Every structure is written in C-alpha cells, then in structure tokens.
Amino acid sequence: MTEETADLVISGGLVVAFDGVQHRYLEAGSIAIAGDKILAVGKDFAGQAKRRIDARGLIAIPGQISTHAHIGAHEGPRLLVDGGRREFVRSSFLHFLPQNRVGRPGFLAPQDARASLRYGFASLLRHGVTTVVAFAPAGPRDGEMMLETAREFGIRLVWSPVVTGGRYWLEEDGKVSSELDTKAGFQSLEATARFIERLPKAADARVSGLVALDEYYLSTPELRKEAKKVADALDVPFTLHFVEQHREFYETMGQTGLTPVQCLAQEGILDAGTILAHCVYISTHSAIGYPVEDDIAILGAAGVNVAHSPVAFARRGIALESFDRFRRAGVNVALATDTYPLDMFAEMRMASLMNKLADGNFEAGAAADVFRASNLAGASALARPDLGRLQPGAKADIVLVDPRSLSFGANPDPIRALVHLAGPDRVSSVIVDGKVLVEDGRLLVADEAEILAEVAASSRAVWDAHPSHDILGRTVSERFPPSLPLWAE
Numbered sequence: 001m002t003e004e005t006a007d008l009v010i011s012g013g014l015v016v017a018f019d020g021v022q023h024r025y026l027e028a029g030s031i032a033i034a035g036d037k038i039l040a041v042g043k044d045f046a047g048q049a050k051r052r053i054d055a056r057g058l059i060a061i062p063g064q065i066s067t068h069a070h071i072g073a074h075e076g077p078r079l080l081v082d083g084g085r086r087e088f089v090r091s092s093f094l095h096f097l098p099q100n101r102v103g104r105p106g107f108l109a110p111q112d113a114r115a116s117l118r119y120g121f122a123s124l125l126r127h128g129v130t131t132v133v134a135f136a137p138a139g140p141r142d143g144e145m146m147l148e149t150a151r152e153f154g155i156r157l158v159w160s161p162v163v164t165g166g167r168y169w170l171e172e173d174g175k176v177s178s179e180l181d182t183k184a185g186f187q188s189l190e191a192t193a194r195f196i197e198r199l200p201k202a203a204d205a206r207v208s209g210l211v212a213l214d215e216y217y218l219s220t221p222e223l224r225k226e227a228k229k230v231a232d233a234l235d236v237p238f239t240l241h242f243v244e245q246h247r248e249f250y251e252t253m254g255q256t257g258l259t260p261v262q263c264l265a266q267e268g269i270l271d272a273g274t275i276l277a278h279c280v281y282i283s284t285h286s287a288i289g290y291p292v293e294d295d296i297a298i299l300g301a302a303g304v305n306v307a308h309s310p311v312a313f314a315r316r317g318i319a320l321e322s323f324d325r326f327r328r329a330g331v332n333v334a335l336a337t338d339t340y341p342l343d344m345f346a347e348m349r350m351a352s353l354m355n356k357l358a359d360g361n362f363e364a365g366a367a368a369d370v371f372r373a374s375n376l377a378g379a380s381a382l383a384r385p386d387l388g389r390l391q392p393g394a395k396a397d398i399v400l401v402d403p404r405s406l407s408f409g410a411n412p413d414p415i416r417a418l419v420h421l422a423g424p425d426r427v428s429s430v431i432v433d434g435k436v437l438v439e440d441g442r443l444l445v446a447d448e449a450e451i452l453a454e455v456a457a458s459s460r461a462v463w464d465a466h467p468s469h470d471i472l473g474r475t476v477s478e479r480f481p482p483s484l485p486l487w488a489e
Contacts, residue, residue: 005048006032006039007434013055013400014414016062017041018389023372025414031060033396036204036433040392053436057404058428059414062388063130063156063397064344065378068239068277068307068336071120072113072136072146112461114145115454121153122443122451123342127424130397130432131156131378131387133239133307133336135212135277143195150207153445154437156397158237158382160196160209163189163227166218178218185223193230204386204395206433210275213240216260217248225267232273237382239275239307244318249281249288259283261295270302275381277307277336280320300329305381308373309338310350322358323351323365323373334377335370344374348419367419396434401426402441 015029032039032047124132134146134157143161150157165185168178189211196209211231213219219227224240231238243249243260252260261282264270281288282295299306308320320326326333335347348370355365379388386395401422403414408426411417430438437445463476 003047004032004034004039006034006045006050008033008051008053008396008431008436009045009049010053010055010060010398010400011045013058013060015041015060015390016415018062018376018391018394020391023368023376023389028056029060031390031396031398033431033434036396036435037386038390038392038394038396041390053400053429055400057402059401059403059418060390061128061399061401061418062375062390063395063399063430063432064128064374065131065133065334065382065388066124066129066337066342066344067133067275067305067334067378067381068135068309068338069120069124069132069342070135070339071124071132071342072117072134072149109461110145111454112458114149115451115458117145117149118153118446118451119455120342121149121155122446122448124337125153125155125430125432125437125445126427126443126448127337127341127343127345128399128401128427128430129155129337129342129344130399130430131158131382131384133210133237133275133382134159135239135241136162147207154206154432154435156387156395156432157207158210159207160192160212160236161188162212162214163192163223164214164218165220165223166215168218180218180220182220182223185219186226189223189227189230193234196234196236204384208236209234210237210239213238215241216243217245217251221263221267224264224269228267228269228274237273237275238269239277242276242279243281244278244313246281246287249290253290253292259290259292259295261298262293265298265302270299270304272303272305272332273383275305275307275334278309278313278320278338279306280313280318284325285321296326296329296331299326299331303330303332305332305334305377307336307381308333308351309336309347310354311341311343311346312338314350314354319354319358323355323370324359327369332377332380333373334381335373343424345418345422345424348374352419367413367416370419371415396431398429398431399427400429402428 009030009032011030012028015026015031016023017026029043030045031041032045132155146159163185165182166178166180192211199207199209211227213227228238248260252263256263283290283292284294284296306326323333335344337347351370352365356362375388387397408417408421428441429436466476467473
C-alpha cells in the first residue's frame with residue numbers, strides 16, 4: 001500500500017469492500033481515511049496514521065442510505081397505533097394528526113419541531129444511516145432549522161422544501177377529502193428552486209437538494225412535468241409519493257384510462273433521475289383488478305428508482321409485490337425508513353421476509369440483494385458513485401457492526417446474519433465524511449438523554465393538545481386505547 005499519511009485507519013476487522021463491481025469480504029482488512037474520503041482499502045496500511053481504530057471482531061460496512069424518510073414533523077414514534085381506515089389506505093396519521101382540517105393550526109411549536117428533528121437525526125445515526133433523503137414540508141424558518149440540525153449532527157442530508165399542489169383533510173364525519181391548488185403548487189416549486197440554488201454547488205457536498213413533490217394525486221400533469229424539468233435543470237434528483245393508496249390507482253384509471261405509471265411515462269417523468277417513493281399499487285399488484293399492461297416492465301425500461309419502505313407498509317397491512325420482480329425488470333430498488341422506526345436493519349429484514357411471502361419462495365429476497373439495496377442502490381438513485389461502497393476515492397461513510405452477541409449468533413455468513421439477526425444495538429461506530437459521530441455505541445455529537453427528555457416533553461404537549469384537534473374532542477387514550485387496561489385497586 002501507499003506510504004501516504006492517513007487521518008484515520010480502521011484495521012483488523014472484516015471489511016465489506018467494493019471491488020468496482022460488487023461487494024466482497026476482506027478478512028482482517030484495513031480502511032485508511034484522508035479527510036472526507038477513503039484513501040485505501042486492503043490487508044494493511046503501511047503509511048502513517050494520526051489515529052487508529054482497532055476493529056478486530058467487528059464488521060465494516062458502507063454507511064446506509066435511506067432514500068425516503070419523514071423526520072422532524074411526523075409524530076408516529078410518539079404514539080404507536082394500530083388504527084387506520086381502509087378507504088384511505090396509508091397510515092393512521094391523518095386520524096392522529098387531523099390538523100389538516102381547514103382552520104386547524106399544526107401541533108408542533110418551534111421547540112417541538114427542533115426536538116423532533118434532533119430525535120430523528122440521532123436515531124438515524126445510531127441505526128447506521130449516514131445519508132438520508134428527508135421528506136418534509138417547511139417554511140423559511142423550518143428550512144433553516146433542518147439545515148442547522150443536520151449540520152449539528154454531521155449526517156449527510158438530501159432535502160429541499162416539499163412542493164405541495166393540494167391538500168387533504170378530515171371532514172366532520174371522518175371522511176377524507178382533498179383538493180388541488182395548482183397556483184400554490186407552482187409557487188412552492190419556485191420557492192424550492194430558489195432554496196436549491198442557495199445550497200453548496202459541490203457534487204460531494206454534505207448537504208444537497210432535490211425536488212420533492214408531495215403527492216401524485218395532489219398534483220396536475222403540468223405541475224409534475226414542470227417539477228421534473230426544474231430538477232433536471234438544477235441537476236438534482238426528482239421524487240414524489242407514488243401510488244401508496246388504492247384511490248390513486250382507481251381514480252387515475254377512471255379519469256384517464258391509464259395507470260398512474262403510464263401517466264408518468266407519458267409525462268416524461270420516468271428516468272434514472274426519478275425516485276418513486278413506495279410505488280405499491282401498480283397494475284400487477286394482487287389488490288388491483290384491472291387487466292392492463294405490466295407497469296413493472298414500463299418502470300424497468302425507464303431505469304427508474306423506487307424507495308421501498310417495507311416496515312411502514314407492513315404496519316398498514318400493505319406490501320410491495322415483489323422486491324425481486326422489480327429488480328429483475330431493471331428497476332433500481334433502494335431501501336428507505338419512511339416514518340418510524342428509522343432503522344435500516346429492520347427494513348432489510350422486512351424486505352427479505354415480505355419478498356419471500358409475496359413470491360411464496362424461501363429463496364426470494366436474498367440477503368445480499370437487500371443489503372445492496374441499503375447502500376449501492378441508494379447511491380445509484382442519488383447519482384452518487386462516491387457513496388454506498390468501501391473503495392478508494394469514495395466518501396468515508398462507514399459503519400462498524402459488532403457481531404459478538406447471542407442475537408447475532410454464529411452464522412458463518414456475516415451479511416445473512418446482519419440482515420436477519422442484527423439490530424441497531426450492534427452498531428458500534430458510525431463515520432460520516434471521515435468524522436466519527438458514533439463510537440463504542442455512544443453518540444458523540446449530542447447528548448442522547450437530553451434528546452430523549454426533549455422529545456418526551458414535546459410528545460406530552462402533542463398528546464395533551466389532541467382533544468383540540470380531534471373531530472370529536474377525544475383524548476389520546478380515548479382515541480387510541482392503551483394496549484392493556486390499567487390496574488384497578
């Protein structure tokens with residue numbers, strides 16, 4: 001190896017190294033870091049090192065990439081619920097957060113929003129996520145808060161304020177209503193473009209932007225085409241929530257005679273620069289009864305990206321069908337944490353298991369494939385060949401996993417064990433841009449106890465405010481009864 005001086009050398013562990021084509025196991029390997037990049041990967045580093053980490057007994061994997069995550073404004077972690085309505089197949093958040101009704105203020109005060117953001121970024125890092133595509137609407141104040149908090153935690157952030165072309169709310173009878181607001185949509189697109197233009201121009205910047213359109217069914221073809229045009233002009237990815245509800249598919253078919261996928265194809269939206277968040281209800285899904293053209297073939301031919309969030313959708317009784325079929329067709333399927341928990345280990349495991357169930361095949365959803373979906377596929381979706389791999393010249397985004405536990409077992413294949421047995425408790429260290437942010441299982445950039453206390457106080461305020469937002473004035477415990485009754489003396 002080279003005689004260059006490294007800022008940090010990680011040595012002695014099992015390195016999941018990238019050879020330019022695929023990941024490979026490198027036993028007793030070393031990773032040398034200079035600045036924010038990987039200097040060398042090999043058996044040993046002969047040069048000088050300002051600091052060394054003894055990784056014997058550990059597994060070094062690329063930093064994980066969540067291609068779609070709601071942080072900072074989503075209250076799911078604060079109140080896990082089993083509720084939801086089938087006519088609005090999504091999550092129960094509309095029924096927990098009915099502030100979407102006209103005239104209702106939001107739940108979150110500025111201090112609550114900051115607490116939620118800090119909780120989100122801390123949770124991502126502690127789960128081994130080094131890059132996150134955040135999906136959250138924001139005004140000028142909230143946008144600055146998002147950027148400031150991301151910089152505080154050192155995470156790699158891809159985000160811009162969401163382009164919103166309509167709204168939905170709960171009626172007095174509990175039914176969901178929605179309406180388009182094209183003027184507001186174009187105004188928010190202009191604001192998003194201005195925001196992106198203010199971000200650092202370097203291709204490898206820690207913070208970068210993308211054009212994010214909130215909902216397919218809350219946008220017109222004109223807004224979608226213009227949003228994609230803006231993204232291409234700014235050379236950033238384009239993303240949107242896509243067919244995560246029955247109604248999107250059926251209403252589109254009824255109005256146009258085309259599937260939503262066919263509509264996007266006609267609009268010129270589908271290409272390698274587009275990330276479709278979720279993409280569940282397409283023509284071949286078992287819940288769809290229309291005998292129409294195979295949407296997966298259209299997606300594959302376009303080389304589009306899908307942000308797959310199996311945990312959040314399993315919680316709603318929904319499954320993408322199937323991970324393997326999308327991949328075989330040429331779709332780049334990346335993993336995403338979506339709402340909660342912000343845990344890519346859980347996403348890998350659920351992606352594998354749900355694929356096996358969907359296909360009725362125990363060989364489906366191979367561990368190596370879902371593992372690649374957590375790193376290389378995410379890097380490809382973001383057009384970032386410097387991410388998702390441990391290779392000289394790549395960004396020094398590295399996660400050290402400690403397999404020495406009963407939960408990990410003694411499986412001879414570390415990646416299979418990682419996918420099917422590991423959890424965030426096995427994350428030992430997390431490095432982003434060459435900076436150690438988590439070490440020996442401890443978050444270095446912030447006080448975890450302080451974060452938990454902040455989010456607990458914020459959550460209590462949200463719960464206490466619930467009656468003023470609920471249609472029937474119910475408390476949290478009335479709307480969502482506890483799993484077990486309280487002990488009565």
